[in-house]
Amino acid sequence: MLMYERPILLNTLIHRNSIQGDIITVIAFSHHKGGTGKTTSCLNIAGFLVQAGKKVLVIDCDPQANATVGLGFSPKTLGKNIYDVFLSGFEDFPKTGLFEIIQTTPSGIDLAPSSLDLVGADPFLYRMEHRAEILKNAIATVKDRYDFILVDTPPSLGQLVINGLFAADHVIVTLDSGTFALEGVSTLSTIFGDMKEDLGREIIPDMAVVTRWGEQGNPEKPGAEQPDEKDIFSRLRDLFYKKPEPTPEEIRAREEQETEHERLLSIRAEVKRLFRTVYIVPYSPQIYEAQKRGLPISQYAPESAAGSVYKNITEEVMRWS
Numbered sequence: 001m002l003m004y005e006r007p008i009l010l011n012t013l014i015h016r017n018s019i020q021g022d023i024i025t026v027i028a029f030s031h032h033k034g035g036t037g038k039t040t041s042c043l044n045i046a047g048f049l050v051q052a053g054k055k056v057l058v059i060d061c062d063p064q065a066n067a068t069v070g071l072g073f074s075p076k077t078l079g080k081n082i083y084d085v086f087l088s089g090f091e092d093f094p095k096t097g098l099f100e101i102i103q104t105t106p107s108g109i110d111l112a113p114s115s116l117d118l119v120g121a122d123p124f125l126y127r128m129e130h131r132a133e134i135l136k137n138a139i140a141t142v143k144d145r146y147d148f149i150l151v152d153t154p155p156s157l158g159q160l161v162i163n164g165l166f167a168a169d170h171v172i173v174t175l176d177s178g179t180f181a182l183e184g185v186s187t188l189s190t191i192f193g194d195m196k197e198d199l200g201r202e203i204i205p206d207m208a209v210v211t212r213w214g215e216q217g218n219p220e221k222p223g224a225e226q227p228d229e230k231d232i233f234s235r236l237r238d239l240f241y242k243k244p245e246p247t248p249e250e251i252r253a254r255e256e257q258e259t260e261h262e263r264l265l266s267i268r269a270e271v272k273r274l275f276r277t278v279y280i281v282p283y284s285p286q287i288y289e290a291q292k293r294g295l296p297i298s299q300y301a302p303e304s305a306a307g308s309v310y311k312n313i314t315e316e317v318m319r320w321s
Contacts (some may be wrong), residue, residue, distance in 0.1 A: 025321045026139060026149045028168035030205075034155035037174040037211030039066040040287055041310070042152045043109075047296025048314035050108045054147040057102065059135070060114035061164055062154035068113040071105040072294025075115040078103070083117040085138050086163075087124055098138040099145075107295055110146070118160065125159040132159070136167035147321060165192075165203050170320055173205045176212050206276050206320070209313065212283045277316055281309045 027045075029038040042058060049056045060067035061082060065075040075081065084096040103111045125131045139149055153164040165171060192203040282305045290300035297307040 023321070024139075024143050024146050024149055025170065025317075026151065026168045027170045027172060027317065027320075028151045028153055028164040029172050029174055030153050030161065030165060031155065031174050036155075036176050037209065037281070038062075038155075039070060039152050040211060040291070041172065041174050041209050041281075041313075042150050043067060043070050043291070044287070044297045044307070044310040045314050045317060046109045046148075046150050047107055047298035048302075048311050049148050049318070050296075051298045051302075052314065052318065054318070055110075055145060056108075057110040057112060057142065057146045057149045059098075059112040059139075059149060059151045059164075061118070061135070061160045062114055062152055063116050063118035064154070065114040065116070067152040068111060068115075070291045070294065071107060071109060071111050073103060073105070073111065073113055075113060078113050078115070081113045081115045081117070083115060083121055085112070086118075086121050086134055086160075088138075090124055090128060098142050102142070105294070107299055109296070118154075121160065122158045125163075132162050132166045135163035139167055148317075166201055170206045170317075171203060172207045172209055175208060175210045207313075207316070208278045210278065210280045212281070279309055279313050279316075281306050281313075 029042045031038055039062070046056045046058050058067055058071065059082060068075050068078075068081075080096055080101045082101065084093070085098050085101060087093040088096045098112060101112055103113060105111050125134070128134070135151070142149075151164040151168060153161045192205070196202045284297075284301075284304050284306035286301040286304045287297055287306050290297045293300065297304065297310060301307050302311065
């Protein structure tokens with residue numbers, strides 16, 4: 001496992017979703033690009049939380065409904081879903097509480113399912129007052145049932161993402177080891193800045209999870225060179241922590257003074273300005289085998305390489321409560 005921890009917490013503005021002293025921890029998984037491992041990370045962390053005896057709700061805010069399917073449900077066979085909650089009471093839409101749509105899954109994780117209907121929610125949401133607070137208010141109605149609520153946001157820039165981020169106490173940014181996905185983080189950083197300006201809520205990601213590490217070097221997927229760790233941290237640094245470009249003379253002088261190991265430590269130190277923790281999850285086909293069976297990795301292959309990292313991530317997450 002490759003990870004580091006920052007001993008001093010970031011000065012993050014945290015809003016606890018609490019009423020009358022009851023506290024739950026709400027975590028949003030975010031990246032506006034698809035294929036970065038949001039759903040995979042959300043479900044596997046949820047699985048290990050349940051294994052640790054925690055009451056957990058996963059809210060699927062993605063019209064693709066991957067979290068819903070990944071927990072063993074077909075959106076076509078379900079009745080009301082998170083779409084009905086978002087539009088509850090708006091114009092002619094019937095009132096629907098979050099508690100009305102929750103399903104208990106075979107893994108012990110509770111699920112607020114999604115469906116393709118959610119694709120059409122944004123135009124309605126833009127017409128609502130306090131539209132960024134819809135999910136936060138819905139979560140408050142089930143606060144006494146759960147220790148953790150995990151929100152799987154869609155790969156988009158719309159109101160569903162904003163609702164997930166606004167409701168969250170903590171944000172996990174998921175990345176894959178490809179250049180395209182990493183470069184997309186700069187846009188996500190801009191979204192966080194816009195939310196602070198427009199909504200008065202500062203969003204600082206608590207954790208980065210780099211998924212499918214080594215997938216490009218997998219024998220089943222030849223033809224692509226496996227990225228190295230230094231490159232991942234370099235790109236994270238460049239995307240989140242801009243500073244003046246060094247001159248060629250400064251670069252040569254630095255390279256003469258630093259060993260390869262020292263340069264990697266320097267890059268890591270700069271990334272630590274942005275995240276409390278960065279975890280790198282190795283590629284494992286068992287992750288996808290588990291999802292096909294509607295199970296988190298905690299119930300399918302907990303001792304696998306990826307499962308071991310997700311277990312360590314979950315131990316970190318439990319310290320947030």
